[in-house]
Amino acid sequence: MTPSIGGGVASALQLLWVLLAGPLALGLMRKVRSRLEGREGASVLQPLRDLRKLSTKQRTRPTDSTWVFAAAPVVLVASAVVAAAFSPLVTLSALLATRVDFVAILFVLLLGSVSLLLGALDTGTAFAGMGASRAAMVGAMVEPALLVAILAMSLGVGTSNLSRLVGVGVTTSTLAGPARILALVSFFIAILAETGRLPVDNPATHLELTMIHEAMVLEYAGPDLALVTLGESARLVLLLGLFANLALPWGIALGTGALALVGGLLAVSIKVGLVAVAVSVFEVTTAKIRLFRIPELLAGAFLLGVLSVISAVALR
Amino acid sequence: MSLSYVSLLDLAVVVVMVTAALTLWRQSLAAAVKALAVQGVGLAAVAVILGAHRHDLVLVGVGGLVLVIKAVAAPWLIGRVVAHDHAAREASPLINVPASLVGAGVLTLLAFAATRDVVALVGTPAGRLIPFGVAIVLIGFFSMVVRRRAVSQIVGLLTIDNGIALTAFLGTSGVPLVVELGVTLDVLLAVVVLQVLVAQLQRHFNVHDLDQLRDLHD
Numbered sequence: 001m002t003p004s005i006g007g008g009v010a011s012a013l014q015l016l017w018v019l020l021a022g023p024l025a026l027g028l029m030r031k032v033r034s035r036l037e038g039r040e041g042a043s044v045l046q047p048l049r050d051l052r053k054l055s056t057k058q059r060t061r062p063t064d065s066t067w068v069f070a071a072a073p074v075v076l077v078a079s080a081v082v083a084a085a086f087s088p089l090v091t092l093s094a095l096l097a098t099r100v101d102f103v104a105i106l107f108v109l110l111l112g113s114v115s116l117l118l119g120a121l122d123t124g125t126a127f128a129g130m131g132a133s134r135a136a137m138v139g140a141m142v143e144p145a146l147l148v149a150i151l152a153m154s155l156g157v158g159t160s161n162l163s164r165l166v167g168v169g170v171t172t173s174t175l176a177g178p179a180r181i182l183a184l185v186s187f188f189i190a191i192l193a194e195t196g197r198l199p200v201d202n203p204a205t206h207l208e209l210t211m212i213h214e215a216m217v218l219e220y221a222g223p224d225l226a227l228v229t230l231g232e233s234a235r236l237v238l239l240l241g242l243f244a245n246l247a248l249p250w251g252i253a254l255g256t257g258a259l260a261l262v263g264g265l266l267a268v269s270i271k272v273g274l275v276a277v278a279v280s281v282f283e284v285t286t287a288k289i290r291l292f293r294i295p296e297l298l299a300g301a302f303l304l305g306v307l308s309v310i311s312a313v314a315l316r
Numbered sequence: 317m318s319l320s321y322v323s324l325l326d327l328a329v330v331v332v333m334v335t336a337a338l339t340l341w342r343q344s345l346a347a348a349v350k351a352l353a354v355q356g357v358g359l360a361a362v363a364v365i366l367g368a369h370r371h372d373l374v375l376v377g378v379g380g381l382v383l384v385i386k387a388v389a390a391p392w393l394i395g396r397v398v399a400h401d402h403a404a405r406e407a408s409p410l411i412n413v414p415a416s417l418v419g420a421g422v423l424t425l426l427a428f429a430a431t432r433d434v435v436a437l438v439g440t441p442a443g444r445l446i447p448f449g450v451a452i453v454l455i456g457f458f459s460m461v462v463r464r465r466a467v468s469q470i471v472g473l474l475t476i477d478n479g480i481a482l483t484a485f486l487g488t489s490g491v492p493l494v495v496e497l498g499v500t501l502d503v504l505l506a507v508v509v510l511q512v513l514v515a516q517l518q519r520h521f522n523v524h525d526l527d528q529l530r531d532l533h534d
Contacts, residue, residue, distance in 0.1 A: 178330035299414035306421040
């Protein structure tokens with residue numbers, strides 16, 4: 001398929017959407033959490049203001065760090081942006097939609113996680129190294145759960161093409177089968193672990209004994225920190241958007257007409273907003289689990305994925 | 317009509333299967349008992365769906381019976397033991413949780429491999445779900461072997477019984493009501509006896525771990 005102009009416009013739109021919606025979703029989740037805890041909370045726009053403030057600060061880097069440390073935030077943002085441009089978020093007909101594989105998208109995203117992890121190791125400080133080793137442990141267990149969940153969803157449709165996986169829910173109006181539901185639950189647990197949300201990692205803590213992600217980015221400051229925050233939040237909305245579109249594909253644009261794109265943009269923003277609020281409410285009601293119990297959670301996600309694969313094969 | 321019957325049946329069976337996995341997943345005994353109650357609801361739903369499809373009122377009645385006994389009565393009885401027990405956790409199972417979850421996955425695959433001929437023989441939409449019933453029986457046995465708390469073992473026993481009942485519902489055109497009544501009431505009786513036994517154990521010896529009960533006491 002030759003790249004079309006409409007597909008290019010759609011991809012550019014999706015790219016800009018994750019960069020803008022990421023900080024907004026972060027602000028929304030913090031706002032919901034504050035309200036449920038009885039606080040007023042900062043404005044939803046606060047993460048955007050923080051980003052603007054950070055980007056004007058002076059750039060400081062640890063004296064012994066190398067280019068790995070400097071490159072990590074850029075790679076993180078780039079990986080999220082590339083994955084977002086080609087994913088079915090706003091429309092099913094983004095650039096290269098017929099060729100983009102679910103596994104490929106996830107591995108592009110994992111490139112960002114790995115670069116951040118290497119950047120943390122590069123500083124040579126105790127906390128960042130500890131955070132990196134924890135992140136590597138969680139990441140190593142998230143990956144099999146993610147891959148098995150993708151396998152299960154792909155078995156039902158007969159392809160791992162992301163647009164087809166989302167599109168099958170639009171074209172057939174039947175109730176989602178048990179295999180797909182199990183795969184989605186497994187995928188969701190893996191997303192929570194991968195983006196460092198609450199049962200696995202507390203995004204709001206700076207307690208050195210418990211933090212995973214915050215320990216890794218401790219050495220980043222100024223514009224670098226702004227890039228890390230932007231990249232992380234873009235990843236969050238991208239994964240939540242993929243989950244929302246896989247679970248409830250209604251409203252996604254099929255083509256690349258102007259009206260369809262606006263409709264798709266509204267639909268994906270509303271769906272991601274709802275999922276973000278749901279995650280936030282869940283986070284208020286739950287406590288962070290001990291580091292050594294994270295394998296139990298992710299083994300459960302893996303088992304759900306395995307059950308999903310089995311039911312996809314057996315209940316065909 | 318028939319499509320929605322099949323998808324509803326699939327959904328109910330998967331609910332039973334996932335709750336069986338949940339009893340292995342969660343260490344909290346209260347959560348295991350809740351999972352057992354949901355499992356009872358799923359099992360009752362399977363019986364009612366099958367009964368409605370076959371226009372078999374007796375099977376629907378059996379479904380009601382299963383709902384009362386396995387989703388309400390048995391979890392309530394076990395829940396009373398857990399409520400008295402302050403440290404209600406499966407603290408040190410013989411195999412840790414991630415390994416036992418992987419074990420459950422392997423047992424499920426084993427069940428599918430072992431029942432291929434049965435599935436081919438029965439050849440109905442319900443029949444292809446039989447491996448799940450066998451897998452639940454195996455997971456119940458597995459949880460009785462690796463868990464050490466008395467309450468966990470009762471949960472394992474009930475899981476085995478639910479698996480057997482599920483296999484019977486799916487494989488045959490319905491167990492006779494008298495047989496089903498007998499089996500279900502037997503299990504309820506066993507749960508009552510075990511519940512009394514566990515409560516007495518806790519009161520007299522203050523132990524929860526059945527492996528510690530090796531010597532005779534006065």
